[in-house]
Amino acid sequence: MQEPDPNSNILEVLEPTEFSKDDAEENFRLYSEVDILFILRGIMQAHSLITLYAEPGKNFFLTSILNVDPVNKEMIIDYGSDEKISQQALHSTKLTFVTTQNKIKIEFICNRIKSVEFEGKKAFSVNIPESVLRIQRRDNFRISTPITKPLKCIVPVVIEEKSMQAEITLLDISCGGIGAIDQNPVVHFEPGTVYNNCQISLPDIGTFNTTIKVKNIYAKKLHNGGTYQRIGCEFIGLTAKTEAMIHRYIIKQEQTRKMK
Structure with a gap:
């Protein structure tokens, strides 16, 4: 498991954004594979903590990105510390990830997950998301x-x-x-x-x-x-x-x- 950056959002639990009708989420959504990979690699390099929600329900655990593999269109993330929630994630068809990057909120959804071993430890493999929400509010990153x-x-x-x-x-x-x-x-x-x-x-x-x-x-x-x-x-x-x-x-x- 990677050690989180001491300047990152340690133990900060983030919730998915609820959008109003005047603030449609599509206006913040990125579909470019190049942009998505750039964001995911940035999150990985910063060792940023990610709140992962396993559906159905509001159960979550904190994880981080360990590897990004664009060839196989998958990434490796840390295994959850709570075995029960980790098992629930394994049986989920909708996994919601929420984190921040340069004070900008990042959200994405993955729908494929499996248990793997990475560098001798238990981990998850999930698909690279088809889109990413990059929610930059006013007075943020300049x-x-x-x-x-x-x-x-x-x-x-x-x-x-x-x-x-x-x-x-x-x-x-x-x-x-x-x-x-x-x-x-x-x-x-x-x-x-x-x-x-x-x-x-x-x-x-x-x-x-x-x-x-x-x-x-x-x-x-x-x-x-x-x-x-x-x-x-x-x-x-x-x-x-x-x-x-x-x-x-x-x-x-x-x-x-x-x-x-």
């Missing part, structure tokens, strides 16, 4: 945007009764909002100002329109001695569909950085 090809946010503004579009360069993005560089010589962003119908394009993901509210603005120094204005903005009324797009973008950026 990722820096690429320096070479930075993201842009197009902000509609009115200057001297004339409509125009201001462009700001994003420094980071999350489902809570964006950090950006204010280099526009005409527009002066002020905390508390709300801008509607702003547009952000996520490469290979899609383009979305949203409302942003400026939360803070401050000067930062450059290496050459110059300065620039950094603005922090929050998303207002972000839809679940848009959150899912940002989720996918963050995963792709994580994958790219892991490959470097």
Whole structure:
């Protein structure tokens, strides 16, 4: 059995998420095999504890991922400490797994399980899930945007009764909002100002329109001695569909950085 990371969610029992009609779970569901394997390997490498629910009933035990085998489409997990619940899991056709990764809740379901031996100890083999729920709520994980090809946010503004579009360069993005560089010589962003119908394009993901509210603005120094204005903005009324797009973008950026 792997030793859990002391910084992981030790002995934290997590429950499956209940979604409202306005917060449909499909908006958080990932089906890409590449994305799923990336998430599962990340959970394994972090030695994160997983709450496994064996149905029928609410019985559960804590486990962890020991190995991920994409060729045979299976993964090895720790055997439960409670033999009765472990046996119930062996006869279950729906196993619900709940854990966290980078403060983001991860849930998935497996429907095939068998008892195996792994590295001389009892373990379970389960199928790699067909989909994964990656539930990133606002103000969670924020990722820096690429320096070479930075993201842009197009902000509609009115200057001297004339409509125009201001462009700001994003420094980071999350489902809570964006950090950006204010280099526009005409527009002066002020905390508390709300801008509607702003547009952000996520490469290979899609383009979305949203409302942003400026939360803070401050000067930062450059290496050459110059300065620039950094603005922090929050998303207002972000839809679940848009959150899912940002989720996918963050995963792709994580994958790219892991490959470097």
